[in-house]
Amino acid sequence: MPELKTFTGDRSLGVSGVDWDNYAYKDKQREKHRREEMGGRRSGGDIDHDNAASINGEKGPLKRPAVSESIPWSQNLEKKSEKERRRERKKAKREHEQWEKMTEEEREKIRETERMVSALRKSAKEQAQTEAQEFEGFD
Structure with a gap:
C-alpha cells in the first residue's frame, strides 16, 4: 500500500510476543506442511509456496497462479x-x-x-x- 511506505511506527502492531514456532494449525496436515516449510526456510532459504507441494510429493500447488488478463489483439x-x-x-x-x-x-x-x-x-x-x-x- 503506497500510503504505508513512509510509516515509521511499530510494524508488528504490538503482536511481537507471539511464539510462532509453537503456534500451530488445528489441522494436522496443514501443520505438518507449515513445519516443513519453516524448516526449509531456516536451512536453505525461501521455498516457493507453489512448488513446495510438488517437492513434498503432494498433489500440487495450494493456489492457482493468476491468469494474465492481457491477450494479444491478433x-x-x-x-x-x-x-x-x-x-x-x-x-x-x-x-x-x-x-x-x-x-x-x-x-x-x-x-x-x-x-x-x-x-x-x-x-x-x-x-x-x-x-x-x-x-x-x-x-
Missing part, C-alpha cells in the same frame, strides 16, 4: 473470426434443414419471392445510378 481477432465462422455454419445448417422439411410448393413460393426481391434491388440500384448521374450541383 488472438482476439482469431477468436472473433472463428466464432463468426461457427455462427455462419450453424445458420447454413438450420436453413438447409428447414429447406429439406418444406414441400415443393413452399420451395417454389420462396424461389419466386427471392426472384422478386432481386428484381427490386436491381431496379433500385439502377435508379440510384441514374439519379447520381443527373445531379448538376446546388445552383
